[in-house]
Amino acid sequence: MTTEDLGSTWSSRACPVRPLNDGCLAPMPGHWLALTEEGFVRITDDDQWLVGPVELPEETYEDIRDIPDRPRRGLHTSRDGRFAAVVSDYGQFATVVDLDEWVTVLDLDRDWNDNELTRYPLAFLGEGETAKVVAATDWNRLDVFDLPGRELLTDREIPFPERGQPYPEHYLGYFLGALHPSPSERLLVTDGWVWHPVGIPLAIDLAAWLGGDRYAAEHPRHLADRDDTWDTPIAWVDENTVALQDANGVELWDAGTGRRTGMFTGPAGRMWGHGGLLYVAAEAGLEVWDPAEGSRIGVLEGFTPTAHRDGTFAELRNDQLRTWTTAR
Structure with missing residues (x-):
């Protein structure tokens, strides 16, 4: 299947912006934000400009394994584009910035206990x-803060x-990993592990937690026992179904009931869900998968995006910004 069959739109322009790594380009309403050596850079269809610098504290290494390229910076943005967070993936610290007011809202610290094995657990809501x-x-505790007032909720x-x-x-004797809110933010999946070591994605009832169930985060639903596998691509297919990728392919789980609803082989790479399909930045290009059939229905060869916004995928490399928007 070709890009024309998928009903897509391409865009490309010169853009001499260099994110620190493939986790440092993030979506904003109508444009993109990059984290570079100089700091935040806003990128629109026809321009880019430096917003300002941002720094995290130096890491402490009391108990860290020698793993290449860790820790490294990661970037998150809020849905409305007002807030951005720089995290130390596989590290200890994170900071949340109000881009409108250009002030630091929160400085976060998850301690140093085996954090070199998981991405920094952080996600924006609302x-x-x-x-x-x-x-x-x-290392084993999540909290929710109101923004911009930073009240602990x-x-x-x-x-x-x-x-x-x-x-x-x-x-909770659990090492928290990357956070993945469901589309309505009713559920939250975290990709972490327990000693010693077993990867177990957990589903937290966010609605119950914020609705008054004080310890809901400490009593999540187990989705799978994945042996020594964690820190892999995860994406929501719909409000209830979450796709968990491993070396063999993808398993589909109902995060509300904890039941596995499907599995198929093939996808390997960063993964997003949109319009009931899975989009996978594979080695050869962006693959489009139909999870209901467990089949690949399209591939965009040579296009390996690192960020996604409402059906638009962005690749920034070699001083070029390329985007592809699906009609679905």
């Missing part, structure tokens, strides 16, 4: 007056276990 950020404040006490004793009630 927009405008409902804007929030959910992020790790310890999830205050709770969780005793630390004593040596040789069972875990206290609500204690």
